[in-house]
Amino acid sequence: MHERVEIRLSGSGGQGLILAGIILAEAAILDGKNAVQSQSYGPEARGGASRAEVIISNINIDYPKVSNPDVLLALTEEAMLKYKYDLQQKGLLIIDSGIEKPEDSYKILQVPILETAKNQVGKIIVANILALGVLTMATGIVSKESIEKAVLERVPKRTKELNKKALYEGFKLGKTQ
Amino acid sequence: MxxxxxxxxxxxxxxxxxxxxxxxxxxxxxxxxxxxxxxxxxxxxxxxxxxxxxxxxxxxxxxxxxxxxxxxxxxxxxxxxxxxxxxxxxxxxxxxxxxxxxxxxxxxxxxxxxxxxxxxxxxxxxxxxxxxxxxxxxxxxxxxxxxxxxxxxxxxxxxxxxxxxxxxxxxxxxxxxxxxxxxxxxxxIDIINRKYLNPSMSVYKPYMDYDGDGIPPMMNFGDGLPYHVTGLIHDISGFPSTNADVSKDLLNRLMSKIYNNLDDILEYENIYTEDAETVIVSFGSTARSVHRAVYLLRQEGFKVGMLRLKTIWPFAHKAIKKLKQTPVRNLLVAEMNFGQLLETVKASAEGAFRTYGLNKYNGELITPQEVINKVREVAKHA
Known part of the structure; x- marks a missing residue:
């Protein structure tokens, strides 16, 4: 693993990306690594472009912000356009199928995150967890076991099965690409 | 554990x-x-x-x-x-x-x-x-x-x-x-509690320096004897006074209980300062960016270090004084403001160093790259 891996999760406010960032950081800690999670938001509670950032490292993390993400996840086009500016040239862009694929040189993984959450899992609200499944399989930044444990420890008890299903659908989407 | x-x-x-x-x-x-x-x-x-x-x-x-x-x-x-x-x-x-x-x-x-x-x-x-x-x-x-x-x-x-x-x-x-x-x-965990006085005592002077350390023991309001607390200058009984000696003695005690205990109160961290030519003074989250910058600059061979203040006030003049015994020539004060700590550092340096500010006030954390750029710029002046 690199000394420092930077991940930015972005979408629209209310899509649960900050929770996804927290869960990703917790999974990294379960893997025995260091993790820092931070977020950026405006005064509004819903809508707009929202982002959560996670840094994972085997050593101490000093600067706590993402400067050149290795991975950018975008669930909306607005978020992608706003936050892809500093993605590393060798980085990975994971976008929802509803977004028009940009003409950029970095690796792009386009998968139906929102549609699968809505139709296969049954609730679009779990798109954030499904996206974590995609990200885990596509990057291997955290282990499948740890991300599952971290998801189940964070989500409300009555939604555990639903979230688990979303995560597994995400694993499938991340693997087939 | x-x-x-x-x-x-x-x-x-x-x-x-x-x-x-x-x-x-x-x-x-x-x-x-x-x-x-x-x-x-x-x-x-x-x-x-x-x-x-x-x-x-x-x-x-x-x-x-x-x-x-x-x-x-x-x-x-x-x-x-x-x-x-x-x-x-x-x-x-x-x-x-x-x-x-x-x-x-x-x-x-x-x-x-x-x-x-x-x-x-x-x-x-x-x-x-x-x-x-x-x-x-x-x-x-x-x-x-x-x-x-x-x-x-x-x-x-x-x-x-x-x-x-x-x-x-x-x-x-x-x-x-x-x-x-x-x-x-x-x-x-070490826990320190305030000094208490036995509430059964017959006379209580709430601001009497019973122990001679400038810190009067307290009695809980509601326990034992009633006492007076005021924002007016007061004597040892807690009642207001305009007496010149009482005023002077009270302010002297308030200051000396802090300034006589600086070794206990002041905390700071030196990183690579012993052989540094440029030392970056910082605190709070900015110090994390500075730490990253110092690490990266050291890899390039720059002799740079960091003084991280954990105690901001009282100001750790002794930390600046100690740098005067090292090869340090430049001080760079990194803070997310227009240079509030910079002026105090300058005063403390008493002209012993060239002192510069790295200031950012746009709602964003200072980045390691900005610190690196400033250190390079300062090194050119030297």
Whole structure:
């Protein structure tokens, strides 16, 4: 693993990306690594472009912000356009199928995150967890076991099965690409 | 032995530290980016037999924690710049009446309501001179989530030990970031409680220096004898006085109880300063960017180091003085403001170094690259 891996999760406010960032950081800690999670938001509670950032490292993390993400996840086009500016040239862009694929040189993984959450899992609200499944399989930044444990420890008890299903659908989407 | 390793937010660590230190009263008026401190205190304090009150405003919040502290409860409030301004009058009261209390200020962009969700370090001078008159105060500033926990405990300990308000000066970055932490067992934490007087004594002079250390012992309001507490200059009985000697002696004691104990109060960290030509002075979240920059610059062979201030006020003049015995030629003060600490560092340097500011006030954390660029620029001047 690199000394420092930077991940930015972005979408629209209310899509649960900050929770996804927290869960990703917790999974990294379960893997025995260091993790820092931070977020950026405006005064509004819903809508707009929202982002959560996670840094994972085997050593101490000093600067706590993402400067050149290795991975950018975008669930909306607005978020992608706003936050892809500093993605590393060798980085990975994971976008929802509803977004028009940009003409950029970095690796792009386009998968139906929102549609699968809505139709296969049954609730679009779990798109954030499904996206974590995609990200885990596509990057291997955290282990499948740890991300599952971290998801189940964070989500409300009555939604555990639903979230688990979303995560597994995400694993499938991340693997087939 | 440590508790389990978890991901924790800075504001959450502040509450955990406060509870570990013995906080049993919190009064506040929630404000971004400090809100989680009130929120989590409201949830946790009642379970420990403590009290949480959401007050009508920040002025009342400060008054409430002063009152609660007088009755023997370790008390805290948390706010951000706009609320910190409102608390100043009562902070002065706590300084003069010598009421232990902890005030957390999570800095955001200012002035006025400024940038509510974005970081800044623009309250450095306000923590020192926000309230009027000559007064003692202690201000400490954490750089990591674990340090928020440790420093909140330390804020209570210093406040109780010296009967002085202690300000925990955080910033939005440290308050809102979540980080891997391993908290210590309660049994391994050093807790300092204020000196108590036996409430059964027949005569109590609330401001008498019984122990000769400048710190009068306290008696809980409501226990034993009644006594008088005022924001007026007072004699040892606690009643107002305009006597010149009483006034002079009181102010001298208030100052000396802090300035005679600097070795205990001042904390700072030196990284690679022994052979450095340029030392970057910093604190809070900015120090993390500086740390990264120092690491990267050292790999390129730059002789650069960092002085991280953990105690902001009183200012650690001895840390600057020690640098005078090293090869250091340049001091660079990195802070998210127009240069508030810079002026104090310059005064402390007394011309021994070329002193520069690295200042940012746009609501964004100073980046390691900006530090690196500034160090290169400074090196060219040399």
């Amino acid at each position: 440590s508790k389990k390793i978890i991901l924790m937010q800075g504001n959450e660590a502040c509450v955990e530290g406060a509870l570990a230190a013995g906080m049993r009263f919190f009064a506040g008026y929630p404000i971004t980016p400090s809100t989680e401190i009130a929120e989590i205190s409201a949830e946790k304090l009642p379970k420990l037999g403590g009290k949480f009150i959401q007050m009508e405003d920040e002025i009342a919040s400060m008054g409430a924690i002063i009152g609660a502290s007088l009755t023997g409860f370790k008390s805290m409030t948390a706010t951000s710049g706009p609320g910190f301004s409102l608390k100043q009058e009562n902070i002065g009261f706590a300084c003069l009446a010598e009421i232990p209390c902890v005030v957390v200020n999570v800095q955001r962009g200012g002035p006025s309501t400024g940038l509510p969700t974005l970081p800044a370090q623009g309250d450095v001078m306000q923590t020192r001179w926000g309230t009027h008159g000559d007064h003692p105060i202690i201000v400490i500033s954490p750089s990591s989530v674990r340090e928020v926990y440790d420093m909140t405990i330390r804020a209570f300990n210093l406040s109780e030990k010296y009967r002085v308000p202690c300000i925990l000066l955080m910033d939005e970055v440290v308050a809102h970031m979540r980080e891997k932490v391993e908290l210590p067992e309660q049994s391994s």
